[in-house]
Amino acid sequence: MESTTATHDDHYHGPASGIRRWLFTTNHKDIGTLYLWFSLIMFFVGGAMAMVIRAELIAPGMNLVDPMFYNQLITVHALVMIFGAVMPAFVGLANWMVPMMIGAPDMALPRMNNWSFWILPIGFTLLLMTFFLPGGAPASGWTIYPPLVLQTGDAFPFLVFSIHVLGISSIMGAMNIIVTIMNLRAPGMGLLKMPIFIWTWLITAYLLIAVMPVLAGAVTMLLTDKYFGTSFFDAAGGGDPVLFQHIFWFFGHPEVYIMILPAFGIISEVIPTFSRKRLFGYEAMVYATAAIAFLSFIVWAHHMFTVGMPIGGLLFFMFTTMLIAVPTGVKIFNWVATMWRGAMTFETPMLFALAFLFLFTIGGFSGLMLAIVPADFQYHDSYFVVAHFHYVLVPGSVFAIMAGVYYWLPKWTGNMYNEFWAKTHFWLTAISVNITFFPQHFVGLAGMPRRIPDYPVQFADWNMVSSLGSFVFGISQLIFVAVIIGCIRGGTRKVDDRVWEGSHGLEWTLPSPAPYHSFDKPPEVR
């Protein structure tokens, strides 16, 4: 994205030219752009895998791929989407927006910022190259449970090392965001005056620092189990395979909130703008976010209700999990109250935010059902779970990212995107996402286990519906790319500083496009 236009507060040199600009950049906007492009590429890499998965599942019988390759696809699809698409997109948005929203000139640790991005492609090269190794890519599911994961071929150490690298990247990104928010806010911006997106990212960053080392520890223990004769997870040596699941989900549950809290932040920026009304219950939103983050540390075993826990454990994790519905409900109610008696318009960011509200809530409902332990004994590891987490991740996190991109793209580029094609993208995406994932509730309840490349014939009809929906979803995302490129290349018109009639916050006081260096003098915050 070109942002070299000289403006009144841009007395610095512009960016270096050519590849060096991107390799050596310490500019938060450049790094944000790198993160976002990387995320988009990974979205298509992971999406291509999803297309193969759905093509295999379009009819009963093994039609396309070997079951082993299928297992590799579901494993790497999840890792790519989680660590490659969703998380880097949020870090990219944070890089672009955190300094601009708190009135800082850049991120606090710009060199580390460069490094935290550039080790991401290294990590993914390690992970994706495993498809070409003897034995293929990891095929144990992204949850990499032992003992199954220990049957991985040559890919195993690559898997472990790539997770280490991705974890280091996330930790560095999180530290940078915390230090920036804590130290570089404009004078007058107290903690409870920060935009809600900043709040959600601050809390997310703490979650990242808390749990990424836990995952690193878990995969290192796997590594020593496989190559150095330890038996952390091997009952024959006094270990316990379920121990891994406890450690993994102690990381894994906060991880799913890492992927949704920044989404909450984006939605909390978009809905007030297009409702032309302040966010309802700002403080309640902050407390609810903090409550969700706290609860995320004491609910992990709800991912493993069927491993044979004592009844006390089952009851504890059921109650804590159900409690999450309270702060999450508070957030939904506050968004609805924000819309209530506003003056809404429905530009693309708002459409994505509204779809988020509806569909994330559906994902929340199925989440509440999954919390009920006896019912979970039926739902667990069925397609109902697949439907649930895709509802919170695709129309949840991914829609929020798309809302954020459409919302801030005019600020980044100085140009308005093509509203017609953006809305076309929205409607195709929103309709096809439901055609894809809603029927998965049905087959799951009717008894279809997840992670199977072939299924009994009675699940055929809804699987075909789901596959057809997914193809429309996949193709629709090409429109997204076209709209973004079109916008960068000039869009439909130049935008003013405010961009949106109802926009609020420091980022909209900057010129559009945002200059390469912004807020070298801190702005006044009343």
Place this chain on the structure above:
Amino acid sequence: MFKAKFSGVMRRLSCLALAAGLMIPGTAFAFREGINLPEGVTSISSDIYGLHMLIFWIVVVIGVLVFGAMIISIFLHRKSRGVKPATFHHNTTVEVIWTAIPFLILVGMAIPASQALIEIEDYRDYDMSITVTASQWQWHYEYRGEDVAFYSRLDAKSNAARQLRDRRTVDPEEVDNYLLSVDNKVVVPVDQKVLLLLTADDVIHAWWVPELGGKKDAIPGFVNEMWFEITEPGIYRGQCAELCGRDHAFMPIVVKAVEQDEYEEWLEEQREQTADSGDAADDQVTALDVAR
């Protein structure tokens, strides 16, 4: 059987009918053509079904209220209707209300859920027990104290149909209970509390027959318990529910529930067969050796 006779048109029609009547409470063939949990044939499965429908209707009501408010707002409070935005942005009373009410609803859900859970987790006073040992990719059943044990694998016809397209000799659509048939069924008596002791040889598997209610992991080196008491004779089918490697989709579970006397006869037959074949079960090569 039912499925194979279904013509393409009928299937499409049934599909439409199901779509129209979303979430109709479980019917006779809930597991065959269903879109909902089966009500099942055990006390556990019907408890779970009741709980599932209770929570489902509660969230439907909440959904109608929340989505209703959103839809009303989207239609009424739009700029194109010339409305001026209100300026309210805070109200502690409503925050307290919409924190407290969901909490009370959750308490209302937690009580029946805990009751059902306590019932399910009561493993005492069983009438018979079976040790279930999972391995890649088959189940081994040992009837404790009965001198009966056997492996149970995907049946030959499903196995022929599940090969990759160019290698398969049978069309999956033409196999009865495709991927849900085994060579040796687990036979149990009705109205008896059957305890399963689950473990595994290699990786983690999970034993799941939806109509018996719930599933449990089979973990190498550990023994998990689960129980059911089937009320109606019949054949109940399920699958491994925990990713266990290449053929995870191809290790089904079939339980045949029969009257007590028929069960006794079956046990006798099994003992004779075992005697004839010189304990063949113990000589079988485990799938683990093949997998490695």
